[in-house]
Amino acid sequence: MLNQELAKIFFEMSLLLEMKEVAFKPRAYENAAHTLEALEEDVKDIYKREGLKGLDAIPAVGKGIARDIEDFIRTGRIKEYERLKKKIPVDVAGLSSIEGVGPKLIKTLYNTLKIRKVSDLERAAHKGKLRDLPRMGEKLEAKILKGIEFLKTSHGRMLLGEARPIALMILGRLKKVKSVEDAKLAGSVRRWQETIGDLDFLVIAENPKEVIRTFTSMPEVAHIYSTGKTKTMVRLRAGIDADLRILPKESFGAAIQYFTGSKDHNVALRKSAIKKGFKLNEYGLYRGKKLVAGIDEKDIYKKLGLDWMSPEMRTNTGEIEAAQKHKLPNLIEYGALKGDLQTQTNWTDGANSIEEMAMEAKKMGHEYILITDHTKSLAMTGGADEKKLLRQMKEIDRLNKKMSGIMILKGAEVNIMKDGSLDISDSVLSQLDIVGASIHSHFTMPEKEQTARLIRAIENPHVDIIFHPTGRSLMKREPIRLDFDGVFRVAKKTRTILEINAHPRRLDLNGELVRKAKEYGVKFAISTDAHAVSELHYLDYGIAQARRGWATKNDIINAWPLTTLKTFLKKER
């Protein structure tokens, strides 16, 4: 899909233009990048069908950018982009991914210190060269070093939300190869891990050569590391490695088990196998030299006296013990949710109208959708004040009369201020169906203050859900510091729901915290934080986190009937 590649280029162009201090164009390119990121149909298909006119019809894409896209489809290059790159030969995408580094600073860094990439910047910071630049000091120098450190720890990894679609596309392609009997995805993608280091494909095939040829000649392949009879490793253009293994049928289940991991889970599993007099490896479960199980993954667990467990749970944090006692939880199922509880519209920073979001939700089979636009202290999003919220409520009433098959609920993503107060008056909050509240600033407060701040918001009688409770941004920003025991205790007491945010950049709460919160009896909402109709489909990423946290249907409020949910939330306290 070209959309993602183009989005990256346009985003880079917006940064380059901003460095050149060109007015307004940066925003135009940035908007186009966002639209393409969320666009469901491949621009190539649109172009094939409707030409330049079709491209022009894409929101945020006009004549100029349509021509850029055409350029890219035809030649794989964009002239304007290459012209900019030539003038400013700097890795702006890499540098700007460091928290606290933006286009202006990148420009100064290049002009004064000839810094072109992250490693240059790191060296300069270590030498204490940054502090002497205009408007810089020791603190900012240290902040940049910390930002680089953080980036490094997540280096070479990719968000699940980016990696999974690529993996599924390649899997589909492998399955179509004639001699392929079966093809499966293993590794961290199968476990729905938050970030992905590489993609693992396992295949049974009569003619391995044909499969390997298909795999290595895919357009996505940038570099072939090695290619043999049973194993091939490549680097994809998207910036991630992919491994393909061809396996004999009798070992397929064992291989899937082995390559799914996690490593810790497998070590524990092998130990338990040894204890019971078996040997377990990627080719099968053996008693002496005799193959006891191998074709079917479930069979391997069964022979070891264990219930089969879902890959999301394989973290070696008690799942093997629970499987042995037949006490694994009955996990919430994919597709079990009845509605989305966090969505933004074009009333603030979303791309689509309330009606468009509701239509898509209906198409997905949802019973309801909660509209939760930002509030006024998030000014850059056009956050709603009381008046605007009241107007939006009227609009929702109008739409509910007009539409059938979906209920639009009135909500908001109310901003939690530094002191834990909210930026919308109680009298307006009380008129909303469901109120979400979340933190968008002061991420670095000490644990004690941050905890007190969040607890104050949780204790507000109007707040039903805390959205993305830790505020983390995967591979970019750390979670805020919280005393989770304290937070979970108060959330339970006040019947305040914690969100499992399904946005691939957030996944917040994560599985580990879900499991901990669940022990306190906290209930959860799984919601997408969708800013466009296409993002409403993120729900599965949240469900995966819930499953890793051992959550059942009973723990997830939007898996319940709407009436049950509403009764539960009525917390006149």
Added chain:
DNA sequence: GCCGTTTTCGGCCCGACTGTTTTCAGTCG
């Protein structure tokens, strides 16, 4: 460069915060 229920030209989300300064530039979302 994009966009239009005031506009095909003339606008273009803007407030809070931080670390630098001693009035503000840069970044964030």
